[in-house]
Each structure stands twice: as structure tokens, then as C-alpha cells.
Amino acid sequence: MMNGTGGSLRLSADFPASTSTRISPLPLETRNSSSNVEAIRPHAPWFHGNISRETTERLLNRRADGTFLVRESTNFPGDFTLSLAFRGKVEHYRIYQTAAGLTCDNEEFFANLIQLVSHYKREPDGLCHRLLTPVISEGFHVAAQADIEQKMAFFRGSGLSIPSVEIQLGDVIGHGEFGDVLMGVYRGQKVAVKRSKRLVGGVSDELLDEAKFVVGLSHRRLVALVGVVLDDVAVYMVTEYMANGSLVDFLRSRGRHQLERRQLMQFSLDIAEGMCYLESVGVVHRDLAARNVLLDVHYTAKISDFGLAKDVNSPGGDSSTGKFPIKWTAPEALRQSKFSTKSDVWSFGILLWEIFSFGRVPYPRIPIQDVVRHIERGYRMEAPEGCPAEITRLMHDTWHLTPNDRPAFNQILHRLVGLQQGYGL
Numbered sequence: 154m155m156n157g158t159g160g161s162l163r164l165s166a167d168f169p170a171s172t173s174t175r176i177s178p179l180p181l182e183t184r185n186s187s188s189n190v191e192a193i194r195p196h197a198p199w200f201h202g203n204i205s206r207e208t209t210e211r212l213l214n215r216r217a218d219g220t221f222l223v224r225e226s227t228n229f230p231g232d233f234t235l236s237l238a239f240r241g242k243v244e245h246y247r248i249y250q251t252a253a254g255l256t257c258d259n260e261e262f263f264a265n266l267i268q269l270v271s272h273y274k275r276e277p278d279g280l281c282h283r284l285l286t287p288v289i290s291e292g293f294h295v296a297a298q299a300d301i302e303q304k305m306a307f308f309r310g311s312g313l314s315i316p317s318v319e320i321q322l323g324d325v326i327g328h329g330e331f332g333d334v335l336m337g338v339y340r341g342q343k344v345a346v347k348r349s350k351r352l353v354g355g356v357s358d359e360l361l362d363e364a365k366f367v368v369g370l371s372h373r374r375l376v377a378l379v380g381v382v383l384d385d386v387a388v389y390m391v392t393e394y395m396a397n398g399s400l401v402d403f404l405r406s407r408g409r410h411q412l413e414r415r416q417l418m419q420f421s422l423d424i425a426e427g428m429c430y431l432e433s434v435g436v437v438h439r440d441l442a443a444r445n446v447l448l449d450v451h452y453t454a455k456i457s458d459f460g461l462a463k464d465v466n467s468p469g470g471d472s473s474t475g476k477f478p479i480k481w482t483a484p485e486a487l488r489q490s491k492f493s494t495k496s497d498v499w500s501f502g503i504l505l506w507e508i509f510s511f512g513r514v515p516y517p518r519i520p521i522q523d524v525v526r527h528i529e530r531g532y533r534m535e536a537p538e539g540c541p542a543e544i545t546r547l548m549h550d551t552w553h554l555t556p557n558d559r560p561a562f563n564q565i566l567h568r569l570v571g572l573q574q575g576y577g578l
Contacts, residue, residue: 196267199223199287206234206245212288213238219285223248223266233266235273239281246280264490304361308381311368315339315380315391322346327398336394343394344379348387363460364390370436374427376447376457395447395455403448404512409539416452417508418573421544423454425566428501431456432494432562435465439492441500442481443507465493480515484528485556495556501565502551509544510537529554543572 201209203225213220216238226232226247233248235257246257248269254262255269258279263269270284277283308314323336326345337346349360367378382389397403400420404412424446431438438456445458461477477487483499485491503515516524516534533552536545547568553559560568 197223197270198289199270200266201288201290203227209234209236209245210243213243215241216288217286219282220288221284221286222288222290223270235269235280237280237282237284244281304365305381305383307365308368313364313368313378313380315382315389317382317384317389320344320346320382320389320391337391339379339391343396345392345394346382347390347392359460360388360390363458363462366462367459370431370434370459372427372430374423374430374453374455376455392457393449395457396450397448397452399444400446400448400454401443401507401512404443404508408511412511414541418569419452420446420454420508421505422566422569422573424456424501424504425562425569427454427456428497429562429566431497436462437465437492437494438462438497438500439477439486440481441497441504442478443504443512446504463492479521479524483556484525484554487525491556493556494562495559498551498559498562498565499556501562502548505544505548505551506534506537509540513537528552541572543568 199222201212201222201224205227209222209224212222213236218239220238221236223233223235226234229247231250233250233255235246235248237244237246248266249256249259251259251262254264255266256262257269257273261272261278263272272278273280273284275283305314319339321338323338325333326336327334332347332349335346335348337344347360361381364378364381367375371377376395377393379391379393382391424441428438428441438459439461440458441456445456446454447457448454479487481500481503483496486496486499506515507513516527519527533549536542536548547560547565551559551565
């Protein structure tokens with residue numbers, strides 16, 4: 154990124170910027186235009202196209218720190234500008250198009266604007282502030298409304314559209330990627346209700362995408378979709394109620410003094426059974442972790458959160474790449490966006506480590522930006538204290554660097570069943 158004096162500031166991709174090292178905002182308007190922007194428009198509510206610097210500053214004037222938009226640059230055809238409200242001013246950052254991809258600093262490169270924005274939403278990484286709240290473009294409002302109505306027609310046709318008057322909402326019981334999760338009652342039965350405001354940053358659209366994806370998926374080890382509610386204010390995704398919450402919270406709250414090996418093995422079996430089903434129907438979850446496994450009233454583990462899931466035969470790269478959790482995601486998925494059931498197998502190995510460590514965060518003491526480099530050099534996590542040797546071997550089998558060397562989920566399930574029987578559990 155060029156600073157105001159004409160020098161070049163390079164941020165290390167391996168180490169996050171310190172609080173005293175920031176990418177220098179552009180002092181003047183940067184360059185114009187957009188190749189392939191039409192493909193990302195439906196997923197980019199913050200993209201305003203060809204608007205001027207003056208219009209941008211008017212839109213961001215007096216906004217909270219972290220409010221942002223992306224536009225075509227007007228002086229340098231082919232580049233973009235990221236504009237960000239901070240301390241009463243509007244900072245402008247040039248986004249370069251290079252042979253390696255889009256970049257703000259010539260260190261981190263991204264395949265498209267969505268990946269770039271996702272990265273800076275997680276951390277400022279040299280910007281003056283992390284990206285928080287997008288200014289929604291007028292065109293997105295119109296297009297998103299039409300898209301939501303089309304999706305709701307799909308749910309009505311599937312018999313999954315629920316009138317809002319039929320749902321009774323209760324207390325907040327959790328928080329998800331899209332917003333609050335509430336207790337609810339539908340036709341006399343307890344349900345969980347994910348709620349997001351309509352058309353705020355495309356969030357409600359993503360929630361409907363998740364709900365639409367799980368239509369047709371049905372297995373006793375998957376959290377079941379009950380239906381979808383759309384009213385004037387919010388979108389609601391209604392699922393079966395899981396009385397004992399997330400697996401990671403349960404593991405941490407009970408710990409090794411209250412949980413027996415038998416229970417840990419059963420959690421592992423439940424999840425492997427659910428993943429066998431997804432493998433058989435050609436679905437890649439892409440976000441398998443203890444936080445995305447829920448426990449019902451009988452402590453049966455069920456897989457949830459399909460917001461990043463995809464069909465195994467769909468195109469490899471997509472706009473979600475910036476969202477994947479580094480410590481749970483296979484190296485080939487992070488490096489080349491190559492997702493498959495074998496990348497889910499890698500994540501399952503991390504999940505086994507979570508279970509037998511009673512909910513610890515993976516790769517303790519290793520900075521998140523160094524994890525992939527350590528893995529590619531051969532590092533693997535040590536077994537948690539008291540972990541059975543057979544489980545440790547299974548974990549390491551799931552962490553082969555070559556995807557085809559990892560076991561399939563049906564093989565994993567067979568091994569876990571054998572271990573359970575061997576322990577007499």
C-alpha cells in the first residue's frame with residue numbers, strides 16, 4: 154500500500170500488524186472500474202459500483218467507526234477503493250488488481266472482493282479499524298428483496314413456510330453467525346429459532362440459503378429443519394430444540410471429572426454417523442467443529458450449522474473462503490479452496506481432539522497465523538491427556554497432508570464401533 158509520502162508499506166502475512174503499524178490510507182482518490190463485479194454483486198451488499206469520492210464521504214459521514222463500503226476507483230481503471238469511517242473521518246484504501254489477486258498491501262491476496270472483505274471483517278490487519286457495518290447499496294436492497302421473495306416461494310412449495318402467528322418466541326438461548334437464537338413454541342412443541350433482521354448486510358439472505366440447503370437432508374444425527382418464517386422485520390429459521398446446547402460448552406462445563414470415556418466415545422460415534430450420511434449424499438459441511446454440534450435432551454450429538462455447506466460436485470472455489478476457521482480447516486481447503494469429504498475428515502480429527510481434551514481450543518500456544526505453516530512442515534497436535542491410543546491413531550490418520558490418504562467416514566465409523574465394543578461400552 155502506498156503511503157502519503159510515496160513509500161511502500163508491506164505488512165507481513167505471517168504476523169498480524171501491531172497497533173502502531175497501519176496501512177496508510179490513500180490521500181487522494183484511487184482508481185476505477187470493475188472486472189467481474191457482476192458475479193459478486195448479489196453477495197456484496199457493500200459494493201456501490203461507480204460512485205464518487207464525494208458521494209462516498211457523504212454516505213459515511215458521522216457513521217460509527219468500522220462502517221464501510223467498496224466502490225470502483227475513478228482514477229485507476231480496474232482497481233477498487235475500500236472506504237472506512239474512523240474517528241469522524243473517512244479513510245480510503247486502494248485495492249489493487251494484480252496477477253496474484255486483489256490486495257491492499259501486496260502481502261495478502263484474494264480471489265475476489267468478498268474474500269477480501271471477509272478477511273478484514275475478522276481483523277484490521279493494517280487498516281485503521283476492522284470492518285464492521287456495511288453501507289448497503291440501493292441496488293442491493295431491490296435485488297435482495299426479489300431474491301428473498303423467490304426463496305420464500307420455494308419454502309411455501311416445500312410446505313416449510315410457517316405463518317408468524319403460529320410461532321411463539323421466548324428467551325434468547327444463544328447467539329449464532331446470523332444473530333440471536335431464541336426458544337420458541339410451534340404447535341405445542343419446543344423449537345429453536347434463529348433470527349436475523351431482513352436485508353441487513355445480506356444476512357437474512359444467507360440464513361435463507363442455509364435453510365434451503367438443508368431441505369431434503371434428513372438423518373437422526375442432524376439437527377432437523379422445521380420451517381422458515383418471514384415477516385416485515387426479520388427472517389426466522391426454525392429447527393428442532395436441542396435442550397443441552399452446544400457440545401463444546403457441555404465439554405467445558407463438565408470436564409474430565411464429570412464425563413466418562415463412554416460418553417466421549419458416544420459423542421464421537423454420533424457425529425461420525427451423521428458425517429457418514431452427509432458423505433453418502435455428497436454434502437461437504439466445511440465447518441465441522443464442537444461448537445456446531447448440539448446435544449438433545451438425551452445427550453445425543455447432532456450436527457448443525459450448514460451455513461457453509463455445499464454439494465461435493467459444486468465448483469471448488471467460492472466467495473465464502475474468508476469465513477473458514479483456520480484451526481479446523483484442512484490445508485488444501487485453506488490454500489487452494491479444495492473442499493471435499495476428505496477435508497471434512499480432517500475437521501473431524503480436530504473435533505475428536507476437542508472431545509477428548511474436554512473442549513480445549515486446538516493448537517494451543519501456536520498463533521493462528523502460524524498454524525498452516527506448522528502443519529505443512531509436519532507438526533501435529535499431541536494427544537490430550539488420557540486419550541486412548543486408538544483414538545490418537547485415528548486423529549493422526551485424519552491429518553494426512555494428502556487427502557486421499559485419509560480414511561472415509563464409513564471407515565472411521567467402523568473403527569469407532571470396534572473401539573466401543575472392545576472397551577465393552
